[in-house]
Amino acid sequence: MELTFYIAAAVAILSTVMVITRYNMIHALLYLVVSFLAVAVVFFTLGAPFMAALEVIIYAGAIVVLIIFVIMMLNMTQEDVQREKEWLQPATWVGPAILSAVLLAELVYIVVAADTPAAGAVVAVDAKFVGLALFGPYILGVQLSGILLTAGIVGAYHLGRQKKKVIHRFLQERSAAA
Amino acid sequence: MEAATPNYFLIIGGVLFVMLNVAAALIWVERRLLALFQDRYGPNRAGPLGLLIVAADSIKLFFKQDWIPPFADKPVFVLAPAIVVVTVLMSFVVIPFAPGIIVADLNIGLLFFLAMSSMGAYSIILGGWASNNKYSLLGAMRGAAQMISYEVFMGLALMGVVLLTGSFSLVDIVEAQRGLWFIIPQIVGFVIFFIAGIAETHRLPFDIPEAESELIAGFHSEYSGMKFGMFFIGEYMGITLISCMIATLYFGGWLGPEFLPPIVWFILKTAFFLMIFILLRASMPRPRYDQLMEFGWKVLLPLTLLNLVVTAGVVLWLNEN
Numbered sequence: 001m002e003l004t005f006y007i008a009a010a011v012a013i014l015s016t017v018m019v020i021t022r023y024n025m026i027h028a029l030l031y032l033v034v035s036f037l038a039v040a041v042v043f044f045t046l047g048a049p050f051m052a053a054l055e056v057i058i059y060a061g062a063i064v065v066l067i068i069f070v071i072m073m074l075n076m077t078q079e080d081v082q083r084e085k086e087w088l089q090p091a092t093w094v095g096p097a098i099l100s101a102v103l104l105a106e107l108v109y110i111v112v113a114a115d116t117p118a119a120g121a122v123v124a125v126d127a128k129f130v131g132l133a134l135f136g137p138y139i140l141g142v143q144l145s146g147i148l149l150t151a152g153i154v155g156a157y158h159l160g161r162q163k164k165k166v167i168h169r170f171l172q173e174r175s176a177a178a
Numbered sequence: 179m180e181a182a183t184p185n186y187f188l189i190i191g192g193v194l195f196v197m198l199n200v201a202a203a204l205i206w207v208e209r210r211l212l213a214l215f216q217d218r219y220g221p222n223r224a225g226p227l228g229l230l231i232v233a234a235d236s237i238k239l240f241f242k243q244d245w246i247p248p249f250a251d252k253p254v255f256v257l258a259p260a261i262v263v264v265t266v267l268m269s270f271v272v273i274p275f276a277p278g279i280i281v282a283d284l285n286i287g288l289l290f291f292l293a294m295s296s297m298g299a300y301s302i303i304l305g306g307w308a309s310n311n312k313y314s315l316l317g318a319m320r321g322a323a324q325m326i327s328y329e330v331f332m333g334l335a336l337m338g339v340v341l342l343t344g345s346f347s348l349v350d351i352v353e354a355q356r357g358l359w360f361i362i363p364q365i366v367g368f369v370i371f372f373i374a375g376i377a378e379t380h381r382l383p384f385d386i387p388e389a390e391s392e393l394i395a396g397f398h399s400e401y402s403g404m405k406f407g408m409f410f411i412g413e414y415m416g417i418t419l420i421s422c423m424i425a426t427l428y429f430g431g432w433l434g435p436e437f438l439p440p441i442v443w444f445i446l447k448t449a450f451f452l453m454i455f456i457l458l459r460a461s462m463p464r465p466r467y468d469q470l471m472e473f474g475w476k477v478l479l480p481l482t483l484l485n486l487v488v489t490a491g492v493v494l495w496l497n498e499n
């Protein structure tokens with residue numbers, strides 16, 4: 001089980017790096033899907049099969065599909081890929097990369113230095129446990145995100161609402177003539 | 179566990195073999211049944227009852243030129259048809275065909291099925307996008323919108339069954355139906371799941387992503403040879419999967435009177451729903467795209483939520499008494 005965890009974690013990191021370095025957006029998103037799937041496997045090996053399933057259903061299955069949906073409508077061409085290439089010059093990313101590497105080194109040091117409990121103590125988190133946690137101590141968070149989503153839906157409805165148009169072309173001509 | 183290993187591989191191999199053959203055999207079943215419904219003969223020349231049409235069709239697909247358009251995005255174009263077959267085959271992992279005949283009885287079985295069916299949407303989207311053709315892109319966009327919306331109702335409709343069982347495991351769900359099949363208490367959930375299942379497999383009347391009369395085959399217009407065959411097989415296995423799920427979730431899976439073995443009951447129930455799928459194709463007109471979306475969000479979603487609330491309330495009330 002430990003080996004599967006490390007393999008999945010390595011796949012997640014690799015595919016996330018690929019997401020950042022791809023010039024073609026759809027290819028980058030494909031790697032993002034792989035990254036989410038790898039994270040789902042990580043969840044599964046850590047004893048949270050319910051979270052693993054939700055990760056695949058919601059993130060890989062719905063959210064990335066929506067992002068791809070939008071990008072398909074943007075009509076990406078070879079020029080856009082070229083422009084992406086120009087934007088990703090070493091001069092732009094070397095500075096932040098060095099700083100992030102310092103932070104990463106610190107994080108690794110903290111993780112290594114701290115006394116973490118042994119990996120053997122994996123407790124299975126099933127759907128019931130998640131439900132009890134969500135509607136127990138975290139009820140406020142659930143309600144707040146519900147309000148946020150409602151606001152989003154109302155906003156989208158307002159933006160997308162239009163006056164009912166006469167769609168049929170013959171009827172339209174007649175009403176224009178009258 | 180060690181002793182069970184050869185048996186385990188036998189089950190995996192058996193499921194793969196049977197499913198791929200069912201997908202091929204459905205070519206013949208569909209064409210013969212459509213002919214029957216439309217009062218014609220259908221394919222009846224090659225072999226007994228025209229059964230060899232399957233072999234003829236597969237050989238034709240194998241020997242066709244496998245052409246990748248020069249303007250396509252090659253790696254994605256090749257990847258797309260594989261996704262649909264892989265995701266559908268993976269879903270069969272959690273289906274209990276009979277007691278003991280199941281590849282893996284996951285305790286999140288139902289969620290695994292939903293996850294795999296949501297991954298199936300990528301095949302349409304990527305196939306349509308990588309073809310770099312406006313008809314394909316239109317088909318892919320319709321397909322994406324349709325599959326994302328109908329997944330919502332599909333998942334919520336299934337939750338009624340989960341509430342009654344108290345488990346996501348499909349074996350538990352079948353066992354819970356010993357007294358009463360879930361078709362009786364969950365009739366609304368069944369109807370919604372069935373409609374959503376047709377939309378998920380984009381079969382007629384909801385075959386809007388490929389609508390041949392307006393989109394010249396939609397997302398797979400640029401595909402040829404065995405790559406097209408993969409989409410084809412994926413679709414047939416998709417309807418087999420939905421039929422298996424309906425039989426398992428609402429019609430008691432392998433349960434049935436003693437005089438037939440459990441696996442036969444399961445096959446009979448699944449075959450019945452496969453034929454319903456084909457009959458639907460012969461009898462229903464295709465709705466317009468916006469009508470489909472409106473029907474989903476304005477009719478099915480409220481109904482599903484209502485079904486969920488009522489089921490939860492009844493379960494609570496029964497538990498208190």
